[in-house]
Amino acid sequence: xxxxxxxxxxxxxxxxxxxxxxxxxxxxxxxxxxxxxxxxxxxxxxxxxxxxxxxxxxxxxxxxxxxxxxxxxxxxxxxxxxxxxxxxxxxxxxxxxxxxxxxxxxxxxxxxxxxxxxxx
Amino acid sequence: xxxxxxxxxxxxxxxxxxxxxxxxxxxxxxxxxxxxxxxxxxxxxxxxxxxxxxxxxxxxxxxxxxxxxxxxxxxxxxxxxxxxxxxxxxxxxxxxxxxxxxxxxxxxxxxxxxxxxxxxxxxxxxxxxxxxxxxxxxxxxxxxxxxxxxxxxxxxxxxxxxxxxxxxxxxxxxxxxxxxxxxxxxxxxxxxxxxxxxxxxxxxxxxxxxxxxxxxxxxxxxxxxxxxxxxxxxxxxxxxxxxxxxxxxxxxxxxxxxxxxxxxxxxxxxxxxxxxxxxxxxxxxxxxxxxxxxxxxxxxxxxxxxxxxxxxxxxxxxxxxxxxxxxxxxxxxxxxxxxxxxxxxxxxxxxxxxxxxxxxxxxxxxxxxxxxxxxxxxxxxxxxxxxxxxxxxxxxxxxxxxxxxxxxxxxxxxxxxxxxxxxxxxxxxxxxxxxxxxxxxxxxxxxxxxxxxxxxxxxxxxxxxxxxxxxxxxxxxxxxxxxxxxxxxxxxxxxxxxxxxxxxxxxxxxxxxxxxxxxxx
Numbered sequence: 132x133x134x135x136x137x138x139x140x141x142x143x144x145x146x147x148x149x150x151x152x153x154x155x156x157x158x159x160x161x162x163x164x165x166x167x168x169x170x171x172x173x174x175x176x177x178x179x180x181x182x183x184x185x186x187x188x189x190x191x192x193x194x195x196x197x198x199x200x201x202x203x204x205x206x207x208x209x210x211x212x213x214x215x216x217x218x219x220x221x222x223x224x225x226x227x228x229x230x231x232x233x234x235x236x237x238x239x240x241x242x243x244x245x246x247x248x249x250x251x
Numbered sequence: 252x253x254x255x256x257x258x259x260x261x262x263x264x265x266x267x268x269x270x271x272x273x274x275x276x277x278x279x280x281x282x283x284x285x286x287x288x289x290x291x292x293x294x295x296x297x298x299x300x301x302x303x304x305x306x307x308x309x310x311x312x313x314x315x316x317x318x319x320x321x322x323x324x325x326x327x328x329x330x331x332x333x334x335x336x337x338x339x340x341x342x343x344x345x346x347x348x349x350x351x352x353x354x355x356x357x358x359x360x361x362x363x364x365x366x367x368x369x370x371x372x373x374x375x376x377x378x379x380x381x382x383x384x385x386x387x388x389x390x391x392x393x394x395x396x397x398x399x400x401x402x403x404x405x406x407x408x409x410x411x412x413x414x415x416x417x418x419x420x421x422x423x424x425x426x427x428x429x430x431x432x433x434x435x436x437x438x439x440x441x442x443x444x445x446x447x448x449x450x451x452x453x454x455x456x457x458x459x460x461x462x463x464x465x466x467x468x469x470x471x472x473x474x475x476x477x478x479x480x481x482x483x484x485x486x487x488x489x490x491x492x493x494x495x496x497x498x499x500x501x502x503x504x505x506x507x508x509x510x511x512x513x514x515x516x517x518x519x520x521x522x523x524x525x526x527x528x529x530x531x532x533x534x535x536x537x538x539x540x541x542x543x544x545x546x547x548x549x550x551x552x553x554x555x556x557x558x559x560x561x562x563x564x565x566x567x568x569x570x571x572x573x574x575x576x577x578x579x580x581x582x583x584x585x586x587x588x589x590x591x592x593x594x595x596x597x598x599x600x601x602x603x604x605x606x607x608x609x610x611x612x613x614x615x616x617x618x619x620x621x622x623x624x625x626x627x628x629x630x631x632x633x634x635x636x637x638x639x640x641x642x643x644x645x646x647x648x649x650x651x652x653x654x655x656x657x658x659x660x661x662x663x664x665x666x667x668x669x670x671x672x673x674x675x676x677x678x679x680x681x682x683x684x685x686x687x688x689x690x691x692x693x694x695x696x697x698x699x700x701x702x703x704x705x706x707x708x709x710x711x712x713x714x715x716x717x718x719x720x721x722x723x724x725x726x727x728x729x730x731x732x733x734x735x736x737x738x739x740x741x742x743x744x745x746x747x748x749x750x751x752x753x754x755x756x757x758x759x760x761x762x763x764x765x766x767x768x769x770x771x772x
Contacts, residue, residue, distance in 0.1 A: 134701045135444060137297050142707040144685065150717045157716070159655040159688070161664075161675055167634055169596040170654035170663035171675060175716045193652040213679055213686075233686045235655070235677060250673035251634035 148232040154178055156225065156232040160185070162194055163239040167251045171235065182228050183221030199243040211237045268313055275315035277306070280383035294379040298444040300516075301509035305382030308504055312388075312493050319391055323398065326486050330402060333482040338409045342478050344769055348543035349414070349762035350753055351475040355407055356416045356606040357541070358468055358480075361433045361533055363403040364424040368437040370396035372448055379445040385504075388497050392453075395490040402486060406479040414758050416605045419743040426720070427742050428603060428711035429533075431661045435708065436530050440523075442704075446505065447519050453498035455523035455576075459564065461491060462556040463531055467538045470546040506571040513572050518700070524576035525693035529660035532593045539590035539619065540611060548622035553586040578693040581669050587623060588672050591631040592665050598638065599650035602735070605744045607753035610639045630672055647752060651735060653712045657690035658705055659697050666690045682706065 134140045148156050156178050161171030172193050176185070186205060194200050210217045212234055219228050245251040266274070283291050295302075314322075336342075346352070370393050377389025411417035424430050440451040469484030471477075505512045535549035547555075565575040598608045611619060616635060619627045641648050654663035668674045669692075678695040680687045682702040689695040698705045714720055715738055718727065725737040736746065744750045748757050 132700050134703050135298050137293060140703055142703045142705075144683075144706045145708060146706075146710065146713045147685065150713075152718075157713070159664075161655075161677075164673060166592075166667075166673070166675070167595075167599075167637070167648070168650065169592065169599060169665040171677075172652045173655045173712050173716070174652075196648055196650075214677060231686075233688070235679065235686075235688060237677075245633075246637045247633040249630055249633035251630070251637070 146233070151175055156230070156234075158185075158225065158230065159233070159235040160190065160193075161235075161237045162197075163237050164244045164250045165194070165197055165199065165240075167197055167246060168194060171237070176225060178226040178230075179224045181222055181224055182219040182230075185225075186221070197245075199240065199245065202243060203240045207241050209239045209241075272310075272313040272315055275317065276310070276383055276387045279387075288381065292379060292381040294445050295381050298446050298515065300446040300505055300512050302382070302505075303508055305384065307507070308382050308384035309500060310384050310388055311496055311500070314391060314493070316387070316390070319394070323394075326489070327398070327402070330482050330486040331405070334406050334409070334479050337478040337482075341765075341769075342476075343410060343413060344762075344765055345476040345478075346762075347475040349758045350541065350543050350607070350609065351471075351477065352410060352414050352758060353416075353606040353608075353753070354468070354471055354537045354541040355410060355477070355480060356420075357533060357537055359403070359407050359417060360420040360423050360427070360430055360605065362464070362468075363400055363407075364421060365433055365437050366396050366400035366403065368441060369452060370394070370400060372396075372437070372441045372452060375441065376445040376448045385501070388500075392490075392494055392497060395487075395494065399483070399487050399490070402483045403480075406483045409479060413761070415745065415756070416607075416749045416758075418745075419605075422743050423605060426711075427605065428600075429597070429662075431709065431711050432533070433530050435661050436526050439526065439704075446515075449498070449501040450505075450516060450519040451523040451526070453494070454502045455498075455520060456527045457491070457494040458498040458502075459524060459557075459561055460527045460531060461495065462560065463552055464534055465491065466556065467534050467546060467552055471537070471542045474544045474546050475542060502568070502573075503571070506568075506573070517573060520573065521577040521693075522697050522700075524582075525578040525691075525697065526660065528578065528582050529662060529694070532589055532662060535590035536593035536597065539622070540594040540615075545618065549590045550586045550622060553583070558583060577696070578691070581691070581693070584669060585666070587626045588630070588667065591619070591623070591627065592667070595631070595634060596663060596665050599648055600654075601752055602649055602651070602750050603739060603742075603744075605742070605749045607751065607756050607758060609753040610635050610642060626672065642752075642754070653715060655688060656710045656712050657694050658687045658708055658710070659689055659694035660691075661708065661710060662690060664688065664690050 146157075151157070152175070154177050155175045158174050158176050159171045160174065162168060174189055174193075176189070191200070210219055212230065217236070282288065289295070373389045373393035373396060377386045377393060380386045380389065407417060424434055440448050443451060465484060465487070469481060472480035472484060502516060505516055538546065538549045538552060561575075565573065594608070597604055598610070601608050616627075616632060620632065638648050654665075656663055664675055664677065666676050668676045676691055678689040678691065680689065680695060680699055680702070683706075685706070687698055687702070687705070689698055711720070715734070720741050721727065721734070721737045722741045725741070726732060727734070739746055739750060751757075753759055
């Protein structure tokens with residue numbers, strides 16, 4: 132619905148991809164059952180980066196402090212994008228995986244349920 | 252000389268309160284002739300609220316400006332006498348513990364600037380109201396809010412001489428990630444129309460939620476030996492009851508003036524209850540984790556001030572067709588989780604917060620478990636105990652990756668699904684080809700109703716990634732450029748002191764040393 136206003140009201144879109152360095156898009160990633168990390172993370176990533184680099188280069192630094200992280204068997208991990216099941220091709224780029232600016236990913240790691248099974 | 256003159260007329264009797272009130276409010280108003288009234292009050296109708304008779308506005312306090320000044324000046328004199336005595340007698344050494352000061356740092360950076368914004372907001376809204384009764388009431392509240400900002404700042408300035416983290420609260424308020432939460436809340440309110448502002452701040456915040464903000468902080472001050480903060484709390488109390496009355500009068504007035512106002516007012520109540528409730532996340536963690544001597548749990552505070560008092564209020568408003576706000580039930584359910592989720596967040600982002608955090612001690616965890624028998628041991632204790640082990644091993648958990656934020660409340664997406672505390676609550680909206688993320692049904696509904704407003708949100712995480720949060724001397728091309736450190740400097744936090752864990756902090760060391768000097772040779 133339009134904003135009630137005394138004249139035409141148009142807001143500046145603060146978070147368009149064009150405001151980031153060229154070729155960058157934001158990607159959000161949350162780890163299911165691991166709420167020791169209080170919220171999903173926001174990463175500015177090159178759109179032409181292979182998806183596999185998220186797992187190899189981005190997630191270890193962000194999530195590596197959790198004792199479960201080293202136990203992850205990546206072949207069993209399941210992903211969602213925008214709450215829908217998502218099967219990324221690790222060798223293809225984010226763009227070629229159909230990922231756009233501000234997409235939200237989660238990954239589940241079967242058998243790992245956080246500190247003492249508390250989902251932390 | 253003969254006394255033939257007529258008897259002198261008796262001095263005219265003093266005006267009665269009612270008469271005086273009429274003359275000093277209604278009697279000061281006039282109809283403009285050089286300009287039509289709708290040009291003098293250009294914001295009076297565009298929100299869709301219909302007012303037919305401004306004279307129906309009732310002000311139960313009947314306070315007039317001349318009396319206001321006298322009354323407030325007396326109060327202020329007493330307040331400053333107490334604050335001076337507290338400062339001169341080293342009152343800070345009577346605090347339960349220096350950890351207490353962190354709740355004041357939170358208040359000073361997060362709440363006092365809102366008092367100032369409320370001053371501006373009520374001045375603006377008062378000017379925009381075509382009815383003089385409402386205008387005078389808004390003028391007084393505007394002055395109250397300015398006084399409250401000042402007295403809070405003065406009261407806390409004493410601590411700035413002695414403790415870290417009190418120095419740049421105003422600079423921080425416009426920049427620091429968690430302060431965008433209270434800041435954006437108030438910016439949203441003052442950029443709304445005058446009637447929405449009255450429902451947002453006058454009613455939803457001042458009436459429905461204010462006790463959940465002030466009682467915890469002021470009782471917390473009393474329980475922890477902070478005479479200064481306690482004194483400003485008590486001094487503000489008589490003003491607060493006037494503010495509550497104004498908020499209630501405003502909503503009843505709107506609802507009585509025209510039946511078309513009901514759906515608009517109801518939507519504002521839904522929106523502003525939720526927005527205010529989200530800001531109170533900070534109070535929840537203050538009550539449960541930051542007070543060394545605890546007053547009550549957030550859950551208990553919520554039960555008394557929201558469920559009981561608020562429940563009675565909405566039962567009363569039902570005769571106008573108003574129902575409780577949409578997010579009410581979720582807020583009641585979340586009372587079991589809110590403070591634990593919030594404190595976990597600040598603990599891990601310690602490096603970016605200008606106050607100290609800590610793992611609750613075993614005694615404090617026993618208190619949490621007693622107050623939260625349904626949730627603490629199951630969901631939160633394992634996390635805190637793990638962090639305590641990590642601290643003992645010298646590997647404190649510091650989260651150095653920036654979180655995803657809610658587009659509306661701007662809080663990291665830390666809230667869990669209603670009914671499932673093991674899953675983060677994600678909501679997505681599409682607008683004009685772009686995806687927007689919110690933390691809850693409440694925030695999503697607010698976004699979806701006015702997306703054009705919220706696309707403008709200054710989300711700290713995105714702003715950092717866009718390169719807007721570095722000082723002029725930062726050089727992103729330098730090989731040893733550390734972006735997060737540069738952001739902290741831009742926040743004007745003293746790195747390693749303001750943003751350090753409580754254990755080993757300068758506040759902790761000094762407080763212990765000064766206490767020892769008081770009692771030992």
